Amino acid sequence: MVLRSVAGCAEKRLLTDMNTTESMVVRGPLGWEPLPPPPPRRFLRWSLPALALLIALLAGVSFTLPYYALAPGSARQVNDLIGVPSDRAFPPRGKVFLATVALSRVTPLEALRGWLDPATEVVPEERILGPVRRGQFNQLNLQAMDDSKQTAAVVALRRLGFPVAEEGKGALVEAVEERSPAGSRLAQGEVITSVDGRPTLLAEQALEAIQSKRPGTSVRLEVQGVTGAARVEEIVLGSRSGTKAGFLGVVLRTKERRFDYPFDVTIDSGAIGGPSAGLAFTLGVLDTLTSGELTGGRKVAVTGTIEIDGTVGDVGGVIQKTAAVRAAGAEYFLVPPKEFRDAKAHAGGRLKVVKVANLDEALVALGRLGGDVKALGPSGGDLSAGAPG
Secondary structure (H helix, E strand, C coil): CHHHHHHHHHHHHHHHHHHHHHHHCCCCHHHCCCCCCCCCCCCHHHHHHHHHHHHHHHHHHHCCCCEEEEEEEEEEECHHHEECCHHHCCCCCCEEEEEEEEEEECCHHHHHHHHHCCCCEEEEHHHHHCCCCHHHHHHHHHHHHHHHHHHHHHHHHHHCCCCCEEECCCEEEEEECCCCCCCCCCCCCCEEEEECCEECCCHHHHHHHHHCCCCCCEEEEEEECCCCCEEEEEEECECCCCCCCCECCEEEEECCCEEECCCCCEECCCCCCCCCCHHHHHHHHHHHHCCCCCCCCCEEEECCEECCCCEEECCCCHHHHHHHHHHHCCCEEEECHHHHHHHHHCCCCCCEEEECCEHHHHHHHHHHCCCCCHHHCCCCCCCCCCCCC
């Protein structure tokens, strides 16, 4: 009885142990149940929008648009940039400032910031580049500055009575506007040697001959190709809004232009490009070569191109230049006539804006401000008279 009881207990314990063991055995593949669902991933609710925002930000700071931003640059005095022989130099006390614009292509974020800034203008790149390809732009700007410095020195020397001979080998085509009368007829690197039978050894001669004709009339050009072969092109001139002059659609520069100076005149423009400092450099050379104070000892900022006949040409970015001039503390700002309204609207209460169409008008204006212009003599007007309004 005892053995049976013990055996029965053992059997019962064994069965119990077997049942326990059976409950711990992992079921085979056919007996698997579905896995419980994972806990909800709350981080996805904010990570996906954050990722999209990050991508947008990266695109905003790295992808450039076909737009340029024009922002205020600097106003830098030109007097210490000009070099002449020491026996001819009269260092002035007053200062002539040139004004610059900071120009750059923009990313979407920079464009947005520019549109929100009243002192910055964001414009399509074709307005800046015109017929020039993007890769040529900086090179042509530096070349335009070199031409401007030469012209400024020549204009100033001739204004003081020094003879300066000029030579060239034709009007070099630097760029051609695609959708223009010259678009399929002329190419970069070719040279226009005559217009309607008149030799054009200088770019100014070619431009004058072309612009003397009305739109719709034809012009006969003698052209020297890049290989040296000569040909004749008969082209009907187009028109451009705002002018009645014939339009060809080219950027011209005198090929191998050379001046015969009576003495050395140097102008160090550094990395500044473009032709808009022409008038400032002209006045700076005049001020350095004459004993009087051309500015009357004042701070006078100047912008405008200068042509060989003394004409002052229009410039761009005058709103940004006005901001730079104000920041430099200039008292007066000489600008071309077409830039006068914008410059005056942004000049504030202390900066006086004066419009000048040519060198003589600029000298008249400086004479009115108290500048010593007696050594220059009257040319094209009474230098002691009031400046134009």
